[in-house]
Amino acid sequence: xxxxQYLITMSIVLSLNFFLPRMMPGDPLSYLTGDxxxxxxxxxxxxxxxxxxxxxxxxxxxxKQYTDYLINLAHGNLGWSIYYNAPVSSVLLGRLKWTLLLMxxxxxxxxxxxxxxxxxxxxxxxxxTDIGLLLSVFSFGSWPPxxxxxxxxxxxxxxxxxxxxxxxxxxxxxHAGGLKLAIEVTYHLFLPSLALVLTHLSGVYxxxxxxxxxxxxxxxxxxxxxKGLRERDVLLKHALPNALLPIVTMIAMRFGFMIMGxxxxxxxxxxxxxxxxxxxxxxxxDYPMLQGAFLLIMLxxxxxxxxxxxxxxxxxxxxxxx
Amino acid sequence: xxxxxxKQIVCTLLALLLVSLVAGCGPAPTPTATPVPxxxxxxxxxxxxxxxxxxxxxxxxxxxxxxxxxxxxxxxLFDTLAWKDEEGVIPWLADDWEASEDGAKWTFKLHExxxxxxxxxxxxxxxAFTFDYLKEHIASWFEALKEQIEKVEVKDEHTVVVYLxxxxxxFLADIAGAMPILPKHIWESVEDxxxxxxxxxxxxxxxxKLAEYSKEEGRYVYEANPDFFKGKPAVDCLVYTKVSDAAxxxxxxxxxxxxxxxxxxxxxxxxxxxxxxxxxxxxSFWVLKLIFNVGRPPFxxxxxxxxxAHAVDRSxxxxxxxxxxxxxxxxxxxxxxxxxxxxxxxxxxxxxxKAREILDELGLGEVSLxxxxxxxxxxxxxxxxxxxxxxxxxxxxxxxxxxTVDGLLKEGNFDLAISGHGGIAQLHIMRSPxxxxxxxxxxxxxxxxxxQERTMDEEKRRNLVLRLQEVIAxxxxxxxxxxxxxxxxxxxxxxxxxxxxxxxxxxxxxxPHNKLVFLxx
Numbered sequence: 001x002x003x004x005q006y007l008i009t010m011s012i013v014l015s016l017n018f019f020l021p022r023m024m025p026g027d028p029l030s031y032l033t034g035d036x037x038x039x040x041x042x043x044x045x046x047x048x049x050x051x052x053x054x055x056x057x058x059x060x061x062x063x064k065q066y067t068d069y070l071i072n073l074a075h076g077n078l079g080w081s082i083y084y085n086a087p088v089s090s091v092l093l094g095r096l097k098w099t100l101l102l103m104x105x106x107x108x109x110x111x112x113x114x115x116x117x118x119x120x121x122x123x124x125x126x127x128x129t130d131i132g133l134l135l136s137v138f139s140f141g142s143w144p145p146x147x148x149x150x151x152x153x154x155x156x157x158x159x160x161x162x163x164x165x166x167x168x169x170x171x172x173x174x175h176a177g178g179l180k181l182a183i184e185v186t187y188h189l190f191l192p193s194l195a196l197v198l199t200h201l202s203g204v205y206x207x208x209x210x211x212x213x214x215x216x217x218x219x220x221x222x223x224x225x226x227k228g229l230r231e232r233d234v235l236l237k238h239a240l241p242n243a244l245l246p247i248v249t250m251i252a253m254r255f256g257f258m259i260m261g262x263x264x265x266x267x268x269x270x271x272x273x274x275x276x277x278x279x280x281x282x283x284x285x286d287y288p289m290l291q292g293a294f295l296l297i298m299l300x301x302x303x304x305x306x307x308x309x310x311x312x313x314x315x316x317x318x319x320x321x322x
Numbered sequence: 323x324x325x326x327x328x329k330q331i332v333c334t335l336l337a338l339l340l341v342s343l344v345a346g347c348g349p350a351p352t353p354t355a356t357p358v359p360x361x362x363x364x365x366x367x368x369x370x371x372x373x374x375x376x377x378x379x380x381x382x383x384x385x386x387x388x389x390x391x392x393x394x395x396x397x398x399l400f401d402t403l404a405w406k407d408e409e410g411v412i413p414w415l416a417d418d419w420e421a422s423e424d425g426a427k428w429t430f431k432l433h434e435x436x437x438x439x440x441x442x443x444x445x446x447x448x449x450a451f452t453f454d455y456l457k458e459h460i461a462s463w464f465e466a467l468k469e470q471i472e473k474v475e476v477k478d479e480h481t482v483v484v485y486l487x488x489x490x491x492x493f494l495a496d497i498a499g500a501m502p503i504l505p506k507h508i509w510e511s512v513e514d515x516x517x518x519x520x521x522x523x524x525x526x527x528x529x530x531k532l533a534e535y536s537k538e539e540g541r542y543v544y545e546a547n548p549d550f551f552k553g554k555p556a557v558d559c560l561v562y563t564k565v566s567d568a569a570x571x572x573x574x575x576x577x578x579x580x581x582x583x584x585x586x587x588x589x590x591x592x593x594x595x596x597x598x599x600x601x602x603x604x605x606s607f608w609v610l611k612l613i614f615n616v617g618r619p620p621f622x623x624x625x626x627x628x629x630x631a632h633a634v635d636r637s638x639x640x641x642x643x644x645x646x647x648x649x650x651x652x653x654x655x656x657x658x659x660x661x662x663x664x665x666x667x668x669x670x671x672x673x674x675x676k677a678r679e680i681l682d683e684l685g686l687g688e689v690s691l692x693x694x695x696x697x698x699x700x701x702x703x704x705x706x707x708x709x710x711x712x713x714x715x716x717x718x719x720x721x722x723x724x725x726t727v728d729g730l731l732k733e734g735n736f737d738l739a740i741s742g743h744g745g746i747a748q749l750h751i752m753r754s755p756x757x758x759x760x761x762x763x764x765x766x767x768x769x770x771x772x773x774q775e776r777t778m779d780e781e782k783r784r785n786l787v788l789r790l791q792e793v794i795a796x797x798x799x800x801x802x803x804x805x806x807x808x809x810x811x812x813x814x815x816x817x818x819x820x821x822x823x824x825x826x827x828x829x830x831x832x833x834p835h836n837k838l839v840f841l842x843x
């Protein structure tokens with residue numbers, strides 16, 4: 001049953017991926033002839049335009065292009081990116097590794113930190129700790145992300161000179177191997193992930209805090225306390241697991257969408273990633289690239305959705321029985 | 323606890339930073355660069371130059387992206403028959419050349435002793451092969467070669483004769499001075515050159531060899547070619563790396579030069595007080611235009627277009643939007659200061675009263691128009707809207723992304739549009755003054771354009787181009803707005819040979835990344 005649901009969703013998304021980009025005005029060849037920021041426009045003749053259309057298979061009827069796309073996909077071939085002039089799969093993988101590294105690190109950190117701080121805040125409700133946390137998390141979360149990112153650069157990179165102003169590694173760094181490379185990459189990862197953690201923390205924090213507050217008022221918590229359990233055990237063994245239930249869905253979604261990358265970090269820190277790739281592919285009407293990127297996002301989101309479903313059933317016996 | 327934890331992370335990372343090492347070809351500009359390993363001979367330490375860049379495609383003549391910087395990245399690896407410096411065209415792979423009287427036959431005498439990066443000798447065969455190959459396969463900028471080249475003859479190992487289908491005055495600058503010569507022994511077996519991206523695809527004769535390319539990080543690393551026929555470059559390692567804020571990158575020493583244009587004058591001003599930096603200014607060969615849809619009333623009336631020209635205060639746009647980062651444009655499109663520039667065109671001085679007068683005479687009644695623009699020119703659009711409303715024309719600004727705007731322009735589905743392009747150092751871009759829209763047809767213009775294309779006599783040709791500009795300024799299919807300026811801000815201690823190429827690099831790329839900058843001259 002669930003398999004059928006996923007298959008239907010998949011086929012709808014696949015078709016949307018194909019047709020939506022083609023419904024946007026303009027076409028991929030426009031980008032080959034110059035754009036407003038271009039220093040060097042290229043005016044091509046009709047005949048050359050025809051040759052290019054044939055080369056990219058864009059002269060075929062739409063329905064033929066669609067079936068070709070599906071057949072290629074079935075063979076594991078995502079096509080050739082028009083703008084990037086490379087196989088879609090290799091461009092995607094090139095970006096994906098950086099996005100997974102950056103977003104993965106940041107997501108794990110802000111989810112863990114959000115849960116911990118949220119639980120702490122709820123437990124210390126009304127105290128200075130709670131209010132201090134509430135205010136700081138809230139204020140970081142409400143700053144425009146790019147502004148926060150630039151502030152971090154100015155503070156840590158320009159004033160203190162402690163971190164690089166951007167990039168995923170130093171320009172000649174990838175010649176180094178092993179440990180050196182790992183250090184290089186971590187060093188460049190720090191500021192962008194800090195920016196992400198600060199801006200994304202508030203969602204998880206507030207949800208955990210609220211959920212925790214609700215649970216802490218339950219009878220079984222009072223029972224646990226009157227049994228004489230240590231406060232730490234009450235909190236970590238009785239309250240937190242129950243409070244986490246509503247958070248699981250949210251976290252799964254966060255992980256699913258993490259694949260899309262984050263524009264602001266990628267732009268401000270010149271960090272390679274999926275966000276700017278999708279933006280660029282959209283701007284240049286690079287149909288094969290868009291199809292590939294959206295397909296990847298779909299698979300990711302569906303995977304984490306499924307994971308959340310299964311996890312939920314494990315965490316909550318009521319769901320399993322229903 | 324939270325704070326302590328974060329402090330620990332910062333401390334750990336700072337400690338890691340101290341031991342971070344530098345590798346690759348030469349020292350990178352990290353704050354704690356460790357000394358370069360001792361060289362066996364007492365040669366000066368290798369010079370590494372780091373410049374702001376982006377991904378412009380794998381730097382082969384076919385896989386590169388079609389825009390200017392893509393060509394530049396490729397031009398470090400590949401050479402052309404002729405090249406340009408600050409004075410104009412200079413011999414490059416060809417020592418000398420001769421054109422027949424009518425300009426349809428060109429004989430090139432090639433430099434002897436040139437070697438490909440793989441050690442094989444460069445000969446006339448390679449040149450002839452390149453012409454033939456580019457006729458069959460699409461390479462950006464040389465798409466029309468099929469129609470332009472009749473045949474190419476190899477006279478001897480170092481002499482090649484090119485026969486054109488029709489005389490082309492710009493052959494030297496636009497083709498001989500721009501077309502990268504390919505090694506025949508590599509490309510003769512390549513079927514689909516766009517998809518050929520192995521290490522052999524970047525073997526040229528150029529001053530640099532490609533050491534590394536990262537598409538996702540927008541990074542190129544080149545190392546000097548010690549066997550380059552004009553001598554080993556002054557820069558041993560040339561690095562292009564993506565940065566988000568070039569001014570900041572220059573300030574922190576992440577890059578050794580940064581390049582700005584137009585509205586980015588703010589960054590140039592910000593860098594001015596830095597004592598260790600210098601700046602040079604150059605032309606952009608770029609124009610922002612207000613395009614009229616001359617096929618659509620009331621734009622079909624030239625008086626109406628002139629009224630708009632009187633109503634729009636172009637110098638206000640230059641002052642308020644570009645903050646002085648541009649000059650008011652030549653109404654004839656050609657970049658001021660180039661030899662083709664016509665300084666004596668009708669001016670259409672800003673005069674709303676006169677505009678209103680013309681409009682009254684036309685008796686059009688209520689006029690309301692849409693003004694199409696991309697987000698980047700929203701401020702310009704607002705000023706134009708205010709100016710036109712001042713003379714009683716209703717304007718609705720419609721902003722869209724460039725793909726959409728370009729689509730609408732090509733369909734001819736607009737009233738007024740703001741659009742810009744570069745390349746106005748060269749004349750071929752003037753084929754259609756309203757480009758990328760194709761709404762304008764004028765027989766006299768087309769005749770003049772085609773005539774100048776095949777006129778070899780410099781003076782005669784100049785007169786034709788002057789007349790071409792008059793037609794645009796009188797007939798006004800477009801109202802040109804401004805030409806941005808360009809700047810190169812650099813650290814002279816690293817490299818102080820920056821210059822702006824006359825008429826732009828190759829077919830008119832305005833950025834100062836001419837490979838000559840990195841050579842001993």
